[in-house]
Amino acid sequence: MGLASSALAASGCSVIGRELATQKLPAEIDLAASSAIPADPFWRLLNRAGYGPRPGDIAKAREMGVEQWLETQLHPDEIDDTPAELIISGLSVYNLDINSMLGYDSGDGYRDLIWATVARQIYSERQLYEAMVEFWSDHFTIYAKANQNIVFFKIADDRDVIRPNALGNFRDLLHASVRSPAMLIYLNNVRNFADHPNENYARELMELHTLGVFGGYDQEDVLNVARILSGLTVKRKGLRPWQTTFNNRHHDNDEKVVLDQTYPAGLGEQEISTLVDFLVDHPATADHIATKLVRRFIADDPPAELVAEVARVFRETNGEIRPMLRTIFLNLKFITAPPKLKRPVHYIVSAIRALNCSVRLSKGLHTHFQAMGQMPFMWPTPDGYPDVAEAWASNQLARWNFASAFSQNQINGVHFDLKELLELTEAESQADRLDLFYTLLLGQLPADLERQKLLDFVLAGDKPGEKERRLHDVIGLMIAGPEFQLI
Amino acid sequence: MTKTHCAGYEKISRREFLGGGLFSAAGLMLGQSITPLPAWAPKIKLADQHVGPRGDTLVCVFLRGGADGLNIVVPHGDDEYYSQRPTIAIARPDDVSAENNQRTVDLNGFFGLHPALTPLKEIYTAGDMAFVQATGSPDETRSHFEAMDLMERGAIPGEHSGWLARHLATLDTQNDSALRAIAVGEMLPQSLSGQISATALKSVADYHLNGRNETAEQLHQMLQQLYAQQQNELLKAAAAQTFDSLEVMRKIGREPKKPAGRAYGDNNFGRAMQTVAQLIHADAGVEVACVDLGGWDTHVAQGGAEGLMARNLTNLAQGLAAFYEDLGELNSRVTVMVMSEFGRRIHENAGKGTDHGHGNMMMLMGGGVNGEQVHAQWPGLHPDLQEGPGDLVITTDYRDVLGEGLRKRMNNTAIDQVFSGYRIRENGLFL
Structure with missing residues (x-):
């Protein structure tokens, strides 16, 4: 069954979930309020600590205030998320145990994994949680096409490793990742034996997941970490599910030294946990994680003082994630930092949210993720999708062509209802209509000169229906323009 | 603005948020002045270019x-x-x-x-x-x-x-x-x-800006104008590059000819x-x-x-x-x-x-x-x-x-x- 299959999200739950999610339009949007505070801090907050506001979200956040909004988002379990949960519960493969999933075609796996991710980015109220799920999914990247069946193990990794720990503690997250079958398969630890160590996972565990490339280790340390991890593999016993197991016969039980710490002979499986704790406690790890978090949420070029502050919080709290996020989002730098370029998935999802689109999974959306270079879980190397504008800025055309297709409702499976949105205001005149979409997409009202320019363009349409089509054109222009790309 | 409990937000004057609108020539972006030099600029100081024939x-x-x-x-x-x-x-x-x-x-x-x-x-x-x-x-x-x-x-x-x-x-x-x-x-x-x-x-073949026949050309120009006024140098340069490339591509036949070998x-x-x-x-x-x-x-x-x-x-x-x-x-x-x-x-x-x-x-x-x-x-x-x-x-x-x-x-x-x-x-x- 391929991606195009019509059976996709046809399950009843998904449809109800989608309808619930898209029906939540506020009665009215107060355009005067947005005119009073152009580009206010809540605009940045909802765009960085999540996937951008839906109609009405800014007003709600403003009512809560920054701290309360953040605290609420930091405790996603307390946020009702029925619509998104209904969509997820309707997925046919994503909710199965690993053995049952393995009976499916891997195409079904990609479809469910991508939709489970993107649908929650679009519809979930737990926006910061989803942003952190994406952050850790990049940090602990697993390429979903690394081999035939790895996508199913990645689904399990998403459910069992990333999601339960995304706002928890880095130590728990790393312990879980080290025992994730998907990770052990992806980075070849299943082929790491005492007599023939395979260094792949050992190297990335230090370079990418913990210490960073200049974290002070050398090739000898890489080899010794590989020896510590030897025998940690993925097995299936009888009819039980595939799972991570430790095979002492393939474990190197001799003494090892890693970064001056000695692991005496004969420790067996225990030394893996010791190693993980050692790596979490190493100061380079705090610096590495802090740098990446600050780059993600503050600026491509992370300000050193804030990185140091977040690293200090990491060390003092033993890797608690929530306090690091408070430090980041409540810092003045969050406001004063230069604008950050949206990555492709964020760009697409924020457009969908801004216009309260109804979305069902389709190849249409996949085509645009692909053209922009960010199909979720399809980055082939273990470093994850890049997080700096320089990597993404050059591919403008793919964004503009998305904006054009999106604005005309030409993307299969993605649809916004212009008339329904127009009811958000008493938008009688074309100028009011422009103001509405300007506010929804860019968080402020246009300057008079701009409004006039756009208005002239819309009013120049004289054939029947052309004015409305030109309103669609202007929506495309707003999304293609620089302001919508930067947050 | 509803009072928030975060001092950090309040210290910033509203003025700093006066964002560049779509066509605003002022176009002052959030915190733009903080990084005067784009991060991608070469650190090595290069001597003047020398002119030479294309190799x-x-x-x-x-x-x-x-x-x-x-x-x-x-x-x-x-x-x-x-x-x-x-x-x-x-x-x-x-x-x-x-x-x-x-x-x-x-x-x-x-x-x-x-x-x-x-x-x-x-x-x-x-x-x-x-x-x-x-x-x-x-x-x-x-x-x-x-x-x-x-x-x-x-x-x-x-x-x-x-x-x-x-x-x-x-x-x-x-x-x-x-x-x-x-x-x-x-x-x-x-x-x-x-x-x-x-x-x-x-x-x-893929390098073309899509749109409706009636308005594609005009929207192309409006978009170009938006980016010309943009303060973010990286984005502005990337867009200018894209528009220039679109021009070149227009003059090239979309499909490659059959390979000679x-x-x-x-x-x-x-x-x-x-x-x-x-x-x-x-x-x-x-x-x-x-x-x-x-x-x-x-x-x-x-x-x-x-x-x-x-x-x-x-x-x-x-x-x-x-x-x-x-x-x-x-x-x-x-x-x-x-x-x-x-x-x-x-x-x-x-x-x-x-x-x-x-x-x-x-x-x-x-x-x-x-x-x-x-x-x-x-x-x-x-x-x-x-x-x-x-x-x-x-x-x-x-x-x-x-x-x-x-x-x-x-x-x-x-x-x-x-x-x-x-x-x-x-x-x-x-x-």
Whole structure:
């Protein structure tokens, strides 16, 4: 069954979930309020600590205030998320145990994994949680096409490793990742034996997941970490599910030294946990994680003082994630930092949210993720999708062509209802209509000169229906323009 | 504004949020003034450009993942190769126990090609292809990302701009084409960073701005206006580059003509090489083209004459050979360089694969290549002769190869700035 299959999200739950999610339009949007505070801090907050506001979200956040909004988002379990949960519960493969999933075609796996991710980015109220799920999914990247069946193990990794720990503690997250079958398969630890160590996972565990490339280790340390991890593999016993197991016969039980710490002979499986704790406690790890978090949420070029502050919080709290996020989002730098370029998935999802689109999974959306270079879980190397504008800025055309297709409702499976949105205001005149979409997409009202320019363009349409089509054109222009790309 | 409890937010005056609207010339973005210099700007101070005639079009093929050079340019004359690689070695050219098409294709009695690269032998014999063995960058980390970065930046610690960007920045060829530097794919490689006037493209046919017939042209202009007023330099430059490239593309026929020689192969690499050829045929002003081919990180089950790596090599050889045949006489003005971030361990591992290593091979192709040679000061493979955890020693710095090419084929006389802090030693690899 391929991606195009019509059976996709046809399950009843998904449809109800989608309808619930898209029906939540506020009665009215107060355009005067947005005119009073152009580009206010809540605009940045909802765009960085999540996937951008839906109609009405800014007003709600403003009512809560920054701290309360953040605290609420930091405790996603307390946020009702029925619509998104209904969509997820309707997925046919994503909710199965690993053995049952393995009976499916891997195409079904990609479809469910991508939709489970993107649908929650679009519809979930737990926006910061989803942003952190994406952050850790990049940090602990697993390429979903690394081999035939790895996508199913990645689904399990998403459910069992990333999601339960995304706002928890880095130590728990790393312990879980080290025992994730998907990770052990992806980075070849299943082929790491005492007599023939395979260094792949050992190297990335230090370079990418913990210490960073200049974290002070050398090739000898890489080899010794590989020896510590030897025998940690993925097995299936009888009819039980595939799972991570430790095979002492393939474990190197001799003494090892890693970064001056000695692991005496004969420790067996225990030394893996010791190693993980050692790596979490190493100061380079705090610096590495802090740098990446600050780059993600503050600026491509992370300000050193804030990185140091977040690293200090990491060390003092033993890797608690929530306090690091408070430090980041409540810092003045969050406001004063230069604008950050949206990555492709964020760009697409924020457009969908801004216009309260109804979305069902389709190849249409996949085509645009692909053209922009960010199909979720399809980055082939273990470093994850890049997080700096320089990597993404050059591919403008793919964004503009998305904006054009999106604005005309030409993307299969993605649809916004212009008339329904127009009811958000008493938008009688074309100028009011422009103001509405300007506010929804860019968080402020246009300057008079701009409004006039756009208005002239819309009013120049004289054939029947052309004015409305030109309103669609202007929506495309707003999304293609620089302001919508930067947050 | 509702009162928040966060002092940080309140300290900022509203004025700082007066954002640039769609058409606002003021266009002051949030915190824009904090980074006066874009992060991608070269740190090295470059001397004034010198003006020179345009040289060859340089096509850089990067094999990402650390390609196993010892199974590409095979040292079949070194017995140690066979003892270190009991299951994945490529059979000697005269090994009758192996099928004919499973043996190394001999080049010079000591080195030979993986059988999947057979199409390249003809180009080699014609004098238009050379190989370098035991070459690479001084990277010591054996990290893909660090090694790629170092190689693409030109092995200058702390330098952010790429070597190709510096090449273009130091040489004024009076070529104002928007397609002077291109990368085939969704992103630009590090080697082009610092030189924002480079275009990432998938194909000529796809490089068009879509829209409704009635308004497409007008929207195009409005969008161009928006970006012209943008304060974010990176985005502004990227957009300007895109608009310029769209102009060039309009003048080029969308579909490539049928290749003059063999087919390119129905894979990303083949299509990318065909796109480059199409732009060269159209005389679109391309001076540097970057093409990536991934999938070389063969820790497990890399195979020998057949298998995982052989399939990748088949695509590589087919793409290169088709490109060469397609260009015909134009080869005299095109140089192709194939490289990878590092080579792999000399001995195979338990998973019948190879771990990250050091020294590697490079391929050079084109009319200006001093072909039919394998340049190697062979360091040997015996454990006593290895480096680090069992790696091939580098005897030819990769900058010597690139630098010689840039000077002789691309007419760049400022090699000392492209590879700052390093003195090039030329090896007679180019004419």
